[in-house]
Amino acid sequence: MSNLAQRLITAFIAIPIVFFLLWFSDYSRIGLMCFMAGVGAWEWAGMACKMYKGPDTRYLSFASSLALTLAWALSKGGYFGMPAVPYVVGMTFLVIFAIYIGVAYAKVEIDHLFPWLVMQLGAPLYVGLWGGMNVLMMGNGQGFEHCYPFILVMTGVWLCDTVAYFFGKFAAGKGPFGRHPFAPSISPKKTWEGSVAGSIATVAWVAYWAKCSAALGCFNVEIDLAKAIGLGVLVTVAGQVGDLLMSALKRWSGTKDSGNLFVGHGGVLDRCDSFYLAAPALYLLMDFFQKLA
Structure with a gap:
């Protein structure tokens, strides 16, 4: 074929x-967006892992981008019958950023640390923090x-x-x-x-x-x-x-x-x-x- x-x-x-x-x-909409963000970040992390020595972060990338997309939905309010949750996007990203920093310091050699960290963080930053804003165009x-x-x-x-x-x-x-x-x-x-x-x-x-x-x-x-x-x-x-x-x-x-x-x-x-x-x-x-x- x-x-x-x-x-x-x-x-x-x-x-x-x-x-x-x-x-x-709204459950099916947000579920679709979270799933797609998680899979997209998984794919990004898989490509980045080919270039720099370090741990496999595909599961972390999946969870991080899913969480950030969900955080955008919660920040808007109205979804799932919930009011808007203030600061949820910023706090979610701070936790994710801290986890990536910890993984980089513990598992990545110094020669690869900074490029590895930048490229791996690109997945939740681009797909979750930036791309996750697409849920703000939806309603319940x-x-x-x-x-x-x-x-x-x-x-x-x-x-x-x-x-x-x-x-x-x-x-x-x-x-x-x-x-x-x-x-x-x-x-x-x-x-x-x-x-x-x-x-x-x-x-x-x-x-x-x-x-x-x-x-x-x-x-x-x-x-x-x-x-x-x-x-x-x-x-x-x-x-x-x-x-x-x-x-x-x-x-x-x-x-x-x-x-x-x-x-x-x-x-x-x-x-x-x-x-x-x-x-x-x-x-x-x-x-x-x-x-x-």
């Missing part, structure tokens, strides 16, 4: 499951209306990746389209043509649905056309930067796929690389728009 066929089959199975979990309740209750901003950025990065992949694979280099490498030292197969095509599709998608969703009251801020386009540009730029960041991590560690959770697609960091940078960025920009109002 070809890789493309595997990718399509996996997508047809995984996408309905993801949307069901997002629709069902059943229905998609409780997570429209989240779905918007998720579908936006999926669309950008899909259009860029198919355009770069089947159109770039043919007819009027050239084939110019986008980042040859990081991801040789990516092209400027695919990037531009994916960006145009994503900006149009995000701008249209952000404006429509805001009109229906699904956002906590009014969004005019200029703001909607700004959100679209942010999603496509941050998404592609996140994609390149994970590609650089894989190339640096000599890893083809970060994992094998999704057959034909790879692991969480292969599928959610764009999302983990774009979702928190979108949340912060929307929060900025809200404070301007």
Whole structure:
């Protein structure tokens, strides 16, 4: 079976499951986000372990990123019928940071201590502390209306990746389209043509649905056309930067796929690389728009 066929089959199975979990309740939403963060951090730690001598921290990374994502949910309040818990994110990270410092001092040789610590801490910092903010775009209750901003950025990065992949694979280099490498030292197969095509599709998608969703009251801020386009540009730029960041991590560690959770697609960091940078960025920009109002 070809890789493309595997990718399509996996997508047809995984996408309905993801949307069901997002629709069902805050328990299923937060559970999905915590699980994905934990697996993503596990994959990061596995790649980092290849480069520096030290203990296997995949279990610690899994637990740390899961805990930080859950802490963001608790800090917001409303989930699980609980009020907001103050300082829970900062206190959780301090505990995690102390544990990593202790492991580094006890188990890592001095020649590898600092690079090992920086790269291993990158998993909970990026996936949990930064990426975990995606739960702040969700609410409690059943229905998609409780997570429209989240779905918007998720579908936006999926669309950008899909259009860029198919355009770069089947159109770039043919007819009027050239084939110019986008980042040859990081991801040789990516092209400027695919990037531009994916960006145009994503900006149009995000701008249209952000404006429509805001009109229906699904956002906590009014969004005019200029703001909607700004959100679209942010999603496509941050998404592609996140994609390149994970590609650089894989190339640096000599890893083809970060994992094998999704057959034909790879692991969480292969599928959610764009999302983990774009979702928190979108949340912060929307929060900025809200404070301007």
